[in-house]
Amino acid sequence: MVSRKFHILLAIAVVLFALISCRSNSNVAAPANDKEAAAADIAQADQFYSQREDLTRLQQGIILLGHAVTVDPDNYDAAWRLAKFNYYLATHAEGSERDKGFREGIEAGKAAVKLRGDKPEGHFWLGANYGGSLENSLFSGLATVGDVRNEMQTVLRIDEGYQDGGAFMVLGLVDLKTPRLLGGDPERAVAEMEKGLRYIRTNAFLRLHLAEAYQAVGRSSDARNQLNLILSMPADPDYLPEYKEVQTQTRNLLDKIK
Numbered sequence: 001m002v003s004r005k006f007h008i009l010l011a012i013a014v015v016l017f018a019l020i021s022c023r024s025n026s027n028v029a030a031p032a033n034d035k036e037a038a039a040a041d042i043a044q045a046d047q048f049y050s051q052r053e054d055l056t057r058l059q060q061g062i063i064l065l066g067h068a069v070t071v072d073p074d075n076y077d078a079a080w081r082l083a084k085f086n087y088y089l090a091t092h093a094e095g096s097e098r099d100k101g102f103r104e105g106i107e108a109g110k111a112a113v114k115l116r117g118d119k120p121e122g123h124f125w126l127g128a129n130y131g132g133s134l135e136n137s138l139f140s141g142l143a144t145v146g147d148v149r150n151e152m153q154t155v156l157r158i159d160e161g162y163q164d165g166g167a168f169m170v171l172g173l174v175d176l177k178t179p180r181l182l183g184g185d186p187e188r189a190v191a192e193m194e195k196g197l198r199y200i201r202t203n204a205f206l207r208l209h210l211a212e213a214y215q216a217v218g219r220s221s222d223a224r225n226q227l228n229l230i231l232s233m234p235a236d237p238d239y240l241p242e243y244k245e246v247q248t249q250t251r252n253l254l255d256k257i258k
Contacts, residue, residue, distance in 0.1 A: 038072035041065065045081060052088055053241045061085055069111070076115045076122070082108035083125035090132055098136060105129035106142055109151075120155045120162040127151030131170055135177060145183060148174050164203035165196030169210075172196075176213050186216040202236040204246040211253060220257050227254050 041064040048061030062085050068078035083105045090101025109126025116122060130143035130151060148170065155167040172193035178184030193210040200206055207226045214223035230250045235243045 034071040035075075038068035038075050038078055041068035042075075042078055042081065045085070049081075049085060049088075050238075052085075055089060055092060058085060058089055062089065069108075074115060076112055076119070079108055079112035079115055080119075080121040080125055083112060083122065083129060087125055087128050087132060090129070090136075099133075102129050102133040102136065103142060106133065113151075118158065120159040123151045123154045123158070124162055124167060127155065127167070127170060131174065145174055145178055161199040164201050165199035165206060166203060168192050168196030168199075169203065169206040172213060173209055176209065176216060186213055189213040190217060190219075202233075202239055204230045204233050204250075205242065208246055208250055208253070211250075215253075215257055223257055224254065 045061035045064040045068070048057045048064070051057040052061075062082065065078050065082040065085060068075055069082065072078065086101045086105030086108060090098050090105060093101055106126060106129045109122055109129055112122030113126055127148050127150075130148045133142040134145065134148065152167040152170045152174075155162055160167070169192075172189040175183075175185045175189035175192065190210070190213045193206060193213055196203075196206050197210070207230050211223040211226040211230075214220070214226065227250050230246060
């Protein structure tokens with residue numbers, strides 16, 4: 001006769017197996033407590049992102065987002081943020097850490113696009129990481145120019161004004177930085193970035209790269225005008241690290257074209 005203890009152990013085993021199966025099945029929604037944990041991770045990660053000048057704080061945010069997507073794999077907000085955080089890390093790191101940031105940013109961006117291909121955030125940060133990997137090495141193997149264009153054109157179809165016209169800026173940068181033999185075109189870069197000006201609020205980098213494009217096609221006066229506009233822009237509390245960077249780069253470029 002089978003003992004009562006055996007039946008209890010068997011019942012526990014069945015429950016554990018069911019829980020493990022639910023976690024491993026991506027088609028099953030995460031339990032409510034996991035969603036709450038993921039939401040808490042995202043909120044704390046956002047706090048760390050506000051301190052992103054300290055890369056160790058940014059990395060803490062990345063760890064939290066990694067946990068969020070582990071406990072709640074269908075969490076779109078965690079996925080696209082993970083792509084965004086990795087992009088910032090990669091663009092401020094060096095060597096293997098830079099490569100790792102772009103690679104993990106691309107993986108997170110792809111996951112976000114798979115979850116919600118109808119929203120702009122995943123496409124934008126996936127495209128940004130593609131572009132960063134190419135700028136790091138045109139033959140990185142992580143992306144092609146076509147990959148960047150496809151993601152940014154998708155952003156434009158969904159929401160042209162996302163990130164203050166950031167997709168126009170990235171498309172322009174692709175044409176500005178890519179050699180003509182590989183499809184680059186400085187004149188087209190100017191045209192793309194000029195389209196983004198109607199959405200500008202805090203995106204001083206759009207003006208900076210437009211100034212670079214103007215300079216590349218011999219329009220120095222227009223370049224200086226954009227740079228002077230940047231110097232007159234007030235600081236946005238949410239973008240203080242970027243504000244400092246763009247002000248420094250603007251002054252350096254002005255010194256070169258006077």
